[in-house]
Amino acid sequence: MITSDKYEKSNGSFRSRFISPVYYLKDEPKVFYMTFSYNIYGNVSDGFNLIIENYLNMNESINLLTISGPLKENKWHLASLKLMNLDKFAHEFRFIFEPFRGKSNF
Numbered sequence: 001m002i003t004s005d006k007y008e009k010s011n012g013s014f015r016s017r018f019i020s021p022v023y024y025l026k027d028e029p030k031v032f033y034m035t036f037s038y039n040i041y042g043n044v045s046d047g048f049n050l051i052i053e054n055y056l057n058m059n060e061s062i063n064l065l066t067i068s069g070p071l072k073e074n075k076w077h078l079a080s081l082k083l084m085n086l087d088k089f090a091h092e093f094r095f096i097f098e099p100f101r102g103k104s105n106f
Contacts, residue, residue, distance in 0.1 A: 020095040022055045025086065032083040034095070037076045040069030048099045052083070055092040 025032065040046055047068030054060040064081065071077065086093065 015098060015100075017099075018097040022092055022094045025091040025093075030084060030086075032086060034081045034083065035078065037078055038067065039074070039076045040067065040071050041074040042070055044068075044070055046070065046099075046101050048097055050081075051096040051098060052086075053094055053096055054088070055094055060088075061096075 023032070038048070040048070045068065047066065049063050050065040050067075051061050051063050064083070065079075067079075
């Protein structure tokens with residue numbers, strides 16, 4: 001789901017986010033693997049945050065990764081994450097990709 005529901009007080013606007021479906025883990029596995037592709041071609045300050053959020057308590061989240069550009073080439077890159085110790089998320093969580101734009105030099 002793509003949404004613009006997060007309000008940013010600092011600039012008085014809403015931030016777009018891509019929210020994954022909810023993942024339900026049983027007692028096993030204790031390890032969760034995630035793979036995705038990304039392309040950041042543009043401003044040096046453009047990028048995204050990857051956040052994991054507890055679905056049952058949406059106030060509980062962790063910023064897993066921040067990637068910013070620009071990349072040297074306009075091509076897609078593969079990222080793989082190994083996530084462990086997700087017990088604090090009560091086995092129900094979702095991922096949020098939160099893009100951000102930097103300021104242009106023009």
